[in-house]
Amino acid sequence: MNPRDRELVADLCARRAGLRVDPEKAYLLENRLAPVARREGYQSAHDLVAAIRDRDDDRLAWAAVEAMTPCGTDFFHDAAALDAAVDDLFVGPGAGDGQPVRIWAASCGGGQEAYSLAMLLHERAVLTPDVELFATDLSERRLEAAQAGLYSQFEVQRGLAARRLVRHFEAHEAGFVLSPHLRRTLRWARVNLLDDPERHGKFDLIVCRQPFGGYLDAARERMIGHLASALKPHGRLMLGAGETYPGLVEAGRPGLYRPASRVRAAA
Amino acid sequence: MKTCLVVDDSRVIRKVARRILEDLGFAVAEAGDGADALAWCRTTMPDAVLLDWNMPVMNGIEFLRLLRAEPGGAAPKVIFCSVENDLARIREALDGGADEYIMKPFDGDIVASKLAMAGVA
Incomplete structure (x- = not known):
């Protein structure tokens, strides 16, 4: 070149x-x-x-x-924080209000983050039809791979406990494949976070732990602003380590944020 | 400093594991089979055991059963480290009292991740 x-x-x-x-x-x-x-x-x-x-x-x-674009993360990246965020969904403010629980794994890369959420919800026996798991990425190719739920021996050993491997995966000639009933719980879409996400509705929890350091400052603000604007009033946004946004305040746990007030995406 | 006993009949694997574990801050001891490992544990119970499955004299699953029956033998975190990648075998190891399971080949990130999941990092 x-x-x-x-x-x-x-x-x-x-x-x-x-x-x-x-x-x-x-x-x-x-x-x-x-x-x-x-x-x-x-x-x-x-x-x-x-x-x-x-x-x-x-x-x-x-x-x-x-x-x-940056690739996805390991399974159960920062597991304690993910665990706590899922707990908050069912016991925190706004929980049990009878509305469907909507969770968005944004920039999910190879799908590990989205499937980690599915496993956590399934293990808590709360992965009911009233819980929607929405997984998105900019890359069509990565989304196709993620939907297959197929991971190599190396990939399933990064962050995934052996007990979860035997519980949620099946053997495959190319590695291990997530069980079909968990794969079916996710809805996938190609989403560019630079675009306004209004058509996708509001969410109780948005998890987006891609490293924003690789983006231009204005784009980073716009993307995090878009994510914040897609939260329900009691919603929580989970970002990667060190990420902040002026319209967000920490929601009791490092990396977990809630809107300080109504947040609009940066122009 | 935490101690980790590496039990493997391959000298190469023991050397690679030792380097990784020392980088992670462990004091490392080595044994070439389950019987050697059990003798070592009866003297000094380690914090963690990185355990091969197929070994001469005494294999990994036999060692694990005998270790857990020893006084203080419930304490070490046992992480199988084997070429066996069959889910039934992994389930057998966990049901037999293993805390985690590594499929060979492995690298430093995988060992660190599994030690953390076993609660010994």
């Missing part, structure tokens, strides 16, 4: 996803885009970028942007 190629990809990432991509990091760009190029039938990342530029190919442009 030449400097012009890298500038084009960095610009695409900034405009479409708010990602901060340093065009000087040639190795990183090559490393992420070479597999996309191979998959799409191009000889090199340079040829892929040339096709995006010359043909103004929207699908290819998104494929490049999605390849540059």
Whole structure:
């Protein structure tokens, strides 16, 4: 990839996803885009970028942007905090008000965070039809993989207790696959957090622990603002370590926030 | 400093595990089979045991059964570390008193994660 190629990809990432991509990091760009190029039938990342530029190919442009976005987390990342957030759903303010409980795992990457929530709810015997689990990511490709619920031997050993592995997974020739009844409890959608999430409704708990440090400041504010605006009045937003937003106050536990008042997304 | 006994008939695996565990702040002891490991535990009960399944003289599941019957033998956190990746085998290890299970091959992140889940990190 030449400097012009890298500038084009960095610009695409900034405009479409708010990602901060340093065009000087040639190795990183090559490393992420070479597999996309191979998959799409191009000889090199340079040829892929040339096709995006010359043909103004929207699908290819998104494929490049999605390849540059951060990947998901391990199973049960910061397990104590996740546990506490789920507990709060059923005993905290607004619990038991007869309304369906809505949970959104945003930027769920490979699906580990979303499935961790499903396992926790199932183990507490509260994963009823009145509980909605909504899992989203920017990457169509990662969403497809996540929906399959198939993980390698390495992946299931990162954060997932052996007792949960034997309880919730089945053997598969390529690793381990989450049991179908848990996979069916999730609703999946491709969502760009730069877009207003109003059409998806309001949520009791939103979990989004992607590292926002890789995004442009304005995009980061806009995305967290969008998440905060999608909370119900008693809703809680769970962010990664060190993330804050001016319209949010800590809700009793590190990393768990509630709106200070009605929060609107940054323009 | 917490102690971890690595029980494996492979010297290479013991060496790799030792390096990982020492980086995690453990004092490490080694045994080449279940009988050696049991003798070691009767002298000094470790905080954790990283335990292979298939070994000569005494295999991992036999060692675990005998360890748990020893005075103070309920205390160590036992983490199986085996090439056996069949869910029935993992269930058998957990039902037999293991606290966690690692499927080989492993790396430092997996060992750290499993020790934390077993409550010994």
